[in-house]
Amino acid sequence: MSKVTFPLTGHQYSDDGSTDRDMLDGGHTEYLLPMLQETVDTAQSAVDARASALESASQASDHAQATAQDAVVVAQDRQAAEAAAAAAHADAATVNIPLLTGNAGRMLGVAEDGASMVWADMSPYTQDADLADPDKGVKMVAHAVDDRDLADPEKGVSLVSHAVDDRVLVAQAGASLVGHKGLAAGSIVRTVADELNDGFANPKRFGAKGNGSADDSVAIQTAIDVLAAAGGGVIRFPNGNYFCNVVLKDGVHIVTGAEHFGYLAQVGGPIAGVTLSQAAPGFVVDTPTTLKRGVLSVKGINFQGLGAAYAGGGVRFQGTRWGAIKCCMANGFADQAFLHSSGFGVVFEDLLAVNCLLNTTRTGVNGVLETHGTDDFLHRCEIAGQSPAGVTDANMYRAAVAVFGANNFLSMVIGEQGDRGIYIGPQSGEGHRMSLCRADSNGGTGFWIDGNIIASVCSAYNNSLAGSGLYSGFYASATSSGCKFSACRSDGHDATIQQKYGYEDYVNNSTANVRNSYVDCGGFYNALGLYLTQGFLGSGVIAAPLAIRPADGTTPIDVTGTSLVVLSGYTTATNVTNFTGGAEGETIRVLGDAQVTIVNGSGIITPSGANVVLSDKTMYSFTQYNGAWYMG
Incomplete structure (x- = not known):
């Protein structure tokens, strides 16, 4: 033994009489217990150092969740704490007392008889060395990693509620991960490929922003092209305002969850639903003229134009067959809000349009809602032009609704605030059917018919707003033929704002079935009378039995x-x-x-x-x- 110095107290012990705490000649009786106490104190210091290290580790976990930068600092503190604990443990191991020889890893305690002391084996208990033991390790509170990982720059510590290691946390964007929650129990992670295989696409997955300023044309077009290449599918838009001009393709449908029109944001209010805003001249949603199947649809979208100076409109279907435009609104376009230029079987349903056809230069009649298709269906649509205060010019080319083609069906359609409310173009096949429709508050004529139509329970009201008595509620030109009007009404606003005629008809033909007929139709406030017909070769009227x-x-x-x-x-x-x-x-x-x-x-x-x-x-x-x- 010779001479030993205890590091905590500085006391020296010897077995050769060279110190004042001599273990010879009975000295052990006087100094044994203090020496043992000092030994215990030294060991306790090592234990305390270990506890301090563990406390530092716990604090490191808390600090790591607070900010990314603190995680590195805490890791360094813990490494220093563990080094101090190891040094203290090494100091304790330098004690070499005969009484302790052979008892490493044991603890001195009182025996069960209470009268003697025994050494207890501590090997079943965790020792400091376990901190670095890959098999045993100490599992930290809230972490499924061992203590050594906290200071390991390569492995890092997986933080509570995060599937990232410390290296990600201390990166520049790491702080944004704090507080992230994992998937709910039972949730299934799905990839973009999974969604595409199911025929669905979210345009934001392709880079669309929908923030009301970025041009999202490329991102949305990419989503359309990918689905079209896969045979078709549905693009479902999250809420937002997407600036774009895109070309819809075979079998691709763009939809939202909206079930009715009217989702444009109020002034000063938030955007509700989805708006596609015109990013450049052209239609916001267009189609190629080379569609093979032509089956596509648009549903639940608001369309916003850039005004009269930018040609184009909301949606144009070309060569479309069995398509649909539903639950949509359009505002502020130079041209048509909704246009079907060729094809058949397109459904226009639950549509609202205002302030369109702003470009006044026209070569023929156009409608805010316009179709040239066959077997199209127009249902529950309220379509307004520009202003009811007047007409564009003597041509009256800007109509709210314009129906060309053949064999189309109109029900519960309102045409208002145009030169003409509802326009039926020259006949190009089987005639059209119209019921429960209304043409009101137009600068010019309510219903203008150049072709063939069977109309029932329709109403012209408050037209000729450009001047009292200038324009009629119903106008059938000389090219109209074989039209049947039943149970219709044609009323001016009042005695000061009257329509010209209730029913103004210019058919004059010796063939009876080419003439138009009016059955049980009436009206008030028509300055020149209810009917104008063309003599004995003109259209016929059957009045109600009143x-x-x-x-x-x-x-x-x-x-x-x-x-x-x-x-x-x-x-x-x-x-x-x-x-x-x-x-x-x-x-x-x-x-x-x-x-x-x-x-x-x-x-x-x-x-x-x-x-x-x-x-x-x-x-x-x-x-x-x-x-x-x-x-x-």
């Missing part, structure tokens, strides 16, 4: 909308010179009275060519032919 009784002395008598005129019970002599408001071919019945005389002339022609005094309780008939009423 009766009127004009006041005594009334002449001429307005028979608009009636089939029976009651003249009985008169007390004042009355001369009837004409009936007004009827239509060519219309027949009315008159119940006579002895006080009434029918005056033969240009308005009414009697069988005898002379005036006729009517008899009481006698029924007479009058039929309009070539502009005059012939008495039966």
Whole structure:
């Protein structure tokens, strides 16, 4: 033994009498217990150092989650703490006392009899060396790695709630990972390839921003091309405003979760739903003219244009067959909001458009919603032009809705604020069908028909806003043919804002079935009368079986909308010179009275060519032919 110095106290022990704490000659009795105590204290210091190291490790875990930079500092602190613990342990191992010889790894304690002391084997318990033992290791709180990884720059420590190591955490973008949560239990990780195999694509997976400023054309077009190459699929847009001009291709559909139109943001408010904004001249969503199948659709999208100076519109389908445009809105385009230029079977449903066809230079009639297709369906659409205050010019080329092609169907469609509300173009095949539609608040005409249509329960209201009495509710040109109108209404706004005619018809043809016919149609506030037809070769009118009784002395008598005129019970002599408001071919019945005389002339022609005094309780008939009423 010779001489030993304890590092914690500086005390020296010897077995040769060279120190004041001599272990010979009974000295062990005086100094053994203090020496053992000092030994215990030294060991305790080593244990404390180890505990301090463990505490440092725990703090390192907390600090690592707080910021990325602290993780490196904590790792260095822990490494230093472990080094101090190892040094203290080495100091304790330098003690070489005969009493302790052979008892390494044991602890001195009181025996069960309470009267003697024994050495207890500590090998089953974890020792400091285990910190570096790859098989045993010490598992830190909240970590499934051993202590040595905390300071290992190559392995790092996998932080709580993170599947990244310390190297990622201390990188420049590492701080953004703190607080990230893993997938919920049972969740399945899916790749872009998985989604594409299922026929779905998210444009943001291809780099689209949807932030209302970036041009997302390339990203969205890439998604379209990838799906088209795979045979088709659905592109589902997350909320956002995407600036783009793209070309939709065979079998590809672009959709959102919106179930109705009207999702453009209010002024000063957030964007709700998905908006595709025009990034450059052209249609926001266009199609090639070389479609092979032509099956595609657009649903739940708002379309925003750049104004009159930028040609183009919202959606253009070319060569499309059995496509659809649904639940969409369009605003602010120089040209059409929705256009089907060729093809068949396209559905236009739940559409809203305002402030389109802003470019006033036109060579023919165009519509904000316009179709040249066959067997197209227009349903629940409210389409507005530019302004109801006037018309563009005498051509009146800007319509709210324009229907060309053949055999198309319109129901619950509103055309407003245009030169013409709803325009039916020249016939190019089977005629169209229209029901429950409305043309109102237009600067010019409500319904303008150049072709063939069967229309029922349709209403023209508050048209001719460019000037009272200038334009009619319904207008059938000389090229219209075989049209049938039933149970329709044509009303001006009031006595100060009247339409010209309720029904203005210019068909004049000797073939009866080419002429138009009006059955049970009526209206009010039409400055020049309910009907204008073209004599005995013009269109026919069948009025509802309604009766009127004009006041005594009334002449001429307005028979608009009636089939029976009651003249009985008169007390004042009355001369009837004409009936007004009827239509060519219309027949009315008159119940006579002895006080009434029918005056033969240009308005009414009697069988005898002379005036006729009517008899009481006698029924007479009058039929309009070539502009005059012939008495039966």
